[in-house]
Amino acid sequence: MEEAENIVAQTAERIFADLADAQTVNRDTKGGWKAPLWRALSEAGLPLSWVAEEHGGSGATLTEGFGVLSAAGRFALPVPLAETMLAGWLLSQARLASPQGEMTVAPAGPKDRITLNADGTLSGRARGIPFGREAKHIAVFAQDGKGKPSIALVAAGYCRIESSLNLGGDSSDTVTFDRVAPIAINPAPDGFDLTSLLLMGAVVRSLQIAGSLETMLEISVRYSNERVAFEKKISKFQAVQHNLAKLAGESAAALAAATSAADTFASGTASQDARFLEAASAKIRCSEAAEKAAAIAHQVHGAIGFTIEHILHRYTLRALAWRDDFGSESYWAVELGKRVAANGADELWPLVASR
Template structure:
């Protein structure tokens, strides 16, 4: 790990430790923790990690940013850090400067489409846009007669229907009704909605892997504290077996997510088979791990793990919510099958073995 990566990730982890303690946040019913956390993240330049300095960002590498997102997943933070990072990255593809403040991006579903009209306005509807209600600006990928464009839009000009995901975080419906963007520029050659979905999928995979690491840690700690029938439940073979399964799911998710992130960091071309295979495999495997791992963690905790007072749900529900962003595992499984089928049987083994 490079020295710069250590510094960036350690800075993020220190901020999360100081201002994003899960128990403190869980007990705060007013949401007063959000503003200090966002201010600290902004002062450290983390929300615009992937934006060059001349475009208003901090100019960190992809590797640095991926490390920050993994740490964010371990703390299950409920502020639009990942969304702002992705929005800044998307705008940077078209050399559009990023504004200050919270951002999100649209679309976040492969089936939604925003249209850039001939008069320069945007039309369309994007569902499940995370933190749209909290965002000041939205980075948009739009399709027009001349190809794909990237636009920056003032969120105040949009119709936003509030919604919630499983974790009670904003997951909103955003409607573009002939909205005039602040600016719009052509996307680079080869960059399309599929590329955005793959990048977003890897980001969510890293967050899921981070949350699973925390679920494992919380579950192991609890099993060594909880006593039943005059001995710690960690001594029971059934509990040991479940914890071993949870550790396996966590390790598999982390391996898949970090492998995909490393592939993108070293070869950020979304037209390559390697990026597609790694990103899709990560999203599918991490989504499966979120379901299996979350169930095991709650089973180890028993009834207490289901209470709103316990912090476990902060991790398990977010991990489950992140499965559906930027394409669900079922969507990507179908897309993977289509690509394999198109190549034919003779190309299957060489394609798999290349990874």
């Protein structure tokens, strides 16, 4: 099984390296690289990794898909691969088939609600939808007037989309559903709610952030061994060494938190409290690491790291932008505190010690 998981991740890495190298993407301001990349990803079955074969996907395991997302984070890909994978996973929860092409999910935050009307249409507004205007379809979590949840597939063209950009320069749009008729809709499975979607999204973003931090560390170490100041490499200066050590620590902490959460979700046997603890903790820790790591990486690079021609910003800005998707670190910190308080003091240590 482990060998198969490695093969899936290695396939993704080869595609990314061949068609989405950071220097190539940075120089191609018109985005000509996107179509060949998406075609290669689709031919490999990666966008619908978490969709069963009978529903149009490749039937990969959660662990295999998480490996793809970690690789995507290391390349800081500005394409809706993670969003399409997450949308396929959401549709699969309600046994809905997934279409080909780019998808995204709504809502992507805890404050927005999509309502299922009595006539079967959807109404509501969802903000901060990643790649909303680039998606052909949207997987929607909705609730009726009594709070009963459903999952729907909607054609993006039937929604009103207000374009906006996140910190990384990628689409983060407002999508309005004005009595939109879904292509397909089914009740959500028992126990599945908006928090279930947000937790999975938090794990996805945590893996991407951790991946981007790995690359930040790699290019910062490489640059410090190339840049010469006062007749010696800057990697020889104690202050730079100290900063690189802190960057390595933040990267390791983020990777540990993200992979622990991914392993918990992939196991399929963890309790709801354990899944909540792992996902919330991962999003909090990875988001904190993104802020610290980005500052250190830019400090090591100096002025050149702030230029649009340098690739560093591709990783730092996206890592910072991903903090806000599917609940910010402050949101999850509050929710985690509420969950721990509700369970009582006697339950905290057994839960933490079991992870």
